[in-house]
Amino acid sequence: MTYCVGMQLDAGLIFMSDTRTNAGVDNISTFRKMFCWQIPGERVITILTAGNLATTQSVISQLEERGKHPSERRPSILKAPSMFQIANIVGETLRDTISRGAMAGAQAESRFDATMILGGQILGMPPRLFLIYPEGNFIEASPDTPFFQSGETKYGRPILVRAYEPGMSFAEAAKLLLVSFDSTLKANLSVGLPFDLQIVPAGECRVGYETRIETNDPYFTEISKGWSEALKQAFKSLPPYVLPG
Amino acid sequence: MTYCVGMQLDAGLIFMSDTRTNAGVDNISTFRKMFCWQIPGERVITILTAGNLATTQSVISQLEERGKHPSERRPSILKAPSMFQIANIVGETLRDTISRGAMAGAQAESRFDATMILGGQILGMPPRLFLIYPEGNFIEASPDTPFFQSGETKYGRPILVRAYEPGMSFAEAAKLLLVSFDSTLKANLSVGLPFDLQIVPAGECRVGYETRIETNDPYFTEISKGWSEALKQAFKSLPPYVLPG
Numbered sequence: 001m002t003y004c005v006g007m008q009l010d011a012g013l014i015f016m017s018d019t020r021t022n023a024g025v026d027n028i029s030t031f032r033k034m035f036c037w038q039i040p041g042e043r044v045i046t047i048l049t050a051g052n053l054a055t056t057q058s059v060i061s062q063l064e065e066r067g068k069h070p071s072e073r074r075p076s077i078l079k080a081p082s083m084f085q086i087a088n089i090v091g092e093t094l095r096d097t098i099s100r101g102a103m104a105g106a107q108a109e110s111r112f113d114a115t116m117i118l119g120g121q122i123l124g125m126p127p128r129l130f131l132i133y134p135e136g137n138f139i140e141a142s143p144d145t146p147f148f149q150s151g152e153t154k155y156g157r158p159i160l161v162r163a164y165e166p167g168m169s170f171a172e173a174a175k176l177l178l179v180s181f182d183s184t185l186k187a188n189l190s191v192g193l194p195f196d197l198q199i200v201p202a203g204e205c206r207v208g209y210e211t212r213i214e215t216n217d218p219y220f221t222e223i224s225k226g227w228s229e230a231l232k233q234a235f236k237s238l239p240p241y242v243l244p245g
Numbered sequence: 246m247t248y249c250v251g252m253q254l255d256a257g258l259i260f261m262s263d264t265r266t267n268a269g270v271d272n273i274s275t276f277r278k279m280f281c282w283q284i285p286g287e288r289v290i291t292i293l294t295a296g297n298l299a300t301t302q303s304v305i306s307q308l309e310e311r312g313k314h315p316s317e318r319r320p321s322i323l324k325a326p327s328m329f330q331i332a333n334i335v336g337e338t339l340r341d342t343i344s345r346g347a348m349a350g351a352q353a354e355s356r357f358d359a360t361m362i363l364g365g366q367i368l369g370m371p372p373r374l375f376l377i378y379p380e381g382n383f384i385e386a387s388p389d390t391p392f393f394q395s396g397e398t399k400y401g402r403p404i405l406v407r408a409y410e411p412g413m414s415f416a417e418a419a420k421l422l423l424v425s426f427d428s429t430l431k432a433n434l435s436v437g438l439p440f441d442l443q444i445v446p447a448g449e450c451r452v453g454y455e456t457r458i459e460t461n462d463p464y465f466t467e468i469s470k471g472w473s474e475a476l477k478q479a480f481k482s483l484p485p486y487v488l489p490g
Contacts, residue, residue, distance in 0.1 A: 172485055178486065230479035
């Protein structure tokens with residue numbers, strides 16, 4: 001499985017993804033699920049992938065036109081006039097890739113589904129964030145639904161729903177994402193460190209900050225321990241249920 | 246969907262279940278999912294059901310021998326010598342019921358699966374807690390895995406994992422269950438109030454306390470608001486992520 005979140009803030013976009021892929025519990029690997037293309041100052045495009053790894057790698061390769069010689073590659077997502085067009089291109093590539101795999105469906109044990117979170121900004125237009133379904137269609141984030149999760153979404157959702165605020169800083173949002181990822185990690189083996197974190201400040205049309213949070217990252221360790229403790233304290237602070245008699 | 250939890254404490258057993266059933270989002274009903282049989286002082290047996298409602302109602306009816314005239318009913322679960330035997334009886338009844346339904350599988354849109362949490366105590370033996378699968382087999386709670394969830398389990402799991410302690414009082418455990426149910430309720434439409442709560446003190450072989458927490462229950466409202474606030478405070482108490490530059 002996987003856990004990815006893309007989030008829209010007043011300050012811009014922030015993305016986080018884990019790196020664990022598994023086929024069963026005894027075939028675990030680390031693969032990057034965050035992919036980024038940019039013409040700094042003109043456009044920045046980030047994709048987070050969840051689902052069948054062969055599908056998502058194939059989609060990314062097609063978007064990068066890896067079938068061509070490096071000197072001849074002109075990825076269409078770098079020429080599309082709007083983020084909406086880019087979402088269309090990614091959605092179509094995803095749908096076509098899945099349907100090719102599905103033709104062998106009777107022989108394959110697993111489905112070839114994949115979901116993608118796409119975010120970015122093109123100069124002169126606001127930052128945009130999309131969730132792209134295996135069918136190739138997509139929805140866009142809005143003030144009512146300002147973030148998208150994919151993969152193993154449930155464990156980490158309660159804190160996102162409660163603590164998200166559009167005006168929060170990137171530093172606060174990174175903390176929120178790490179708490180949400182920590183909850184998921186604690187409950188589910190199929191989500192694992194390291195995590196990739198990326199920040200895209202609104203208006204800059206470039207990646208502002210990018211890092212990989214490794215297994216022994218001291219800040220994550222502090223957040224993880226601190227959150228456990230803070231949760232226990234929060235729980236203790238509530239009044240107990242009053243049993244009669 | 247459904248959310249049920251059965252939990253083993255040093256003090257005994259505590260159970261909570263929601264009451265929402267749905268077939269799609271526009272066909273929502275309220276059904277009790279907590280069932281109890283007792284010969285006070287000799288044995289107490291509680292079952293929490295999750296899954297296909299026709300299956301679970303059929304299993305409960307068979308366990309109560311509703312096919313017979315009331316005066317002739319001698320439910321075998323009230324005669325079985327051990328909780329393990331009772332788990333066997335419930336498991337077999339569940340498996341047989343599902344396989345009857347599955348024969349019409351090609352015509353039916355949904356599966357007939359169901360899962361049951363079974364707990365109780367028979368005089369002279371310790372309280373025991375089981376999770377019974379649709380296949381009729383089951384696992385038993387132990388100090389390492391002292392509680393079972395069924396249905397929509399993921400949202401409410403992180404707080405259970407962190408705050409559970411075997412030595413907690415029933416009042417603390419009821420609070421913990423309500424917080425876990427609140428997290429689930431906030432995130433998932435298919436889990437809904439009212440909730441049924443039951444407490445079985447160790448050694449008494451009877452239901453010690455039972456209540457239904459209704460939609461406007463003032464304690465639940467307080468917990469729900471308080472937990473949102475406490476979570477936000479807990480989140481704020483953590484140090485922010487430090488961005489370079």
